[in-house]
Amino acid sequence: MTAFYARNKLLSFAIALVVLQLVAAIFAPFLGLQDPFAQVMVARMQGPSTANLLGTDQLGRDVLARIIYGYRTSLLTCLTAVSLALVVGGLIGMLAAYYRGWFDRIVMRLMDILFAFPIMLLAIAVIAVLGPTSWSAALAIAIVYTPIFARLLRGPALVICESEYVNGAKAIGASNWRIILIHLLPNLASVILVQTSLLLSAAILVEASLSFLGLGAQPPTPSLGLMLSEGRNFLLLSPWPAVFAGFAILLLSFGFNLLGDALRDTLDPRLRGAS
Template structure:
């Protein structure tokens, strides 16, 4: 609590992200209508008392679909980043700890993945797996795995050469104990910051894939899919596309702001400049 009082921007970022997560989790209870419920008579209507954010081309309530779209997009991105952290973090830690041939082979493999543009690699993976929310999550996880591997390997190399790790080896501590008790806790701040920042970009990637028809498939609500469907009716009723775009903006901005403020708070070099 003291840290939050000293850093009001961090408190705002946490509250902003927590609010959006709450909206995503509680979409079933907060949304005034079902995400697939149609009112044909009220198609392409603007904001009103009955439909606060208007309706889309099929008469579905835009607010309800955005709330459920929050859940779809956020769930896919959280799963994707968690998988990337698990795979990339494991590779990075083992590369720093084991060194030798494992480090050379694993890091060259990560370099190969780095060579591909993010969207091109994601589209290639989805071409193999087929368009689906799960496929989009797997594609994002593969794309972000080398980022976590490279990011954690650097500081892990320094920690593995530190005196307390050398002392732990000298007293006979197992490799698992050293990694989980001495190395990983010292990487917690790096992991926390990078996870927040990658969640921000993962939301944009997932929305882009859904916009292209490669992610979440209709009729399941997704922010990127809503933006894609609404672009065909911009002159008649832009509300669906506009509000879906703002939802993507707010969701990405929240995690990006959280990552930036966490970095400023946890980095001792930045704290010393305050």
């Protein structure tokens, strides 16, 4: 295991970066941080200090605590959204590749219709119907990414469905669901792993954009996009909340993007051989 990580330094760094942020978000209540909701009006818009390592916002709340708890909001929203999109979109893609015919044509045309909408426009339309909450944002992102997973998994699934072991499973009378779950799904694991990491990176930016527009998490819930939106009004007086919130969004998105690229380089035999 140590030798594997030594050969894949980029992957090791990406995993460490993502795990560090996940651990900070999960164990935020045990890190000894200040209350992210506590308002200290006499300490409004202060710069970094020993009492507040990243300063305070316009209501005197600790920026570091709100960023760490903002990680929880962003990660919970994006993980829920991408997981839902993966299950629904991936299942649609595999079923379309396996059954083909009219089923393939109908469902993939429906996916093309969803895919034709701009990501932010479709997400805003969904939230306009459901109302601005974190769960509405998660569902909106899931709807946006469902056709992406469907199209990404359909292509490799078509190739696998023509393989000898799938034809052999059909010949001995294996059920359709057994073939899909036992023979098809495991062979798509590398594609799923890479694309999930890359789309998580993009989902973080979409969630931050929706929160910035007031369509995601609502005050006083800590949210990175919401912090950036609130901090922009006080850039000349105290740029710290906006600067650090923006950097947190960048770091979180960068971590998953780097992890996806490193996994692709490691799992793809062609790229592995080239490197």
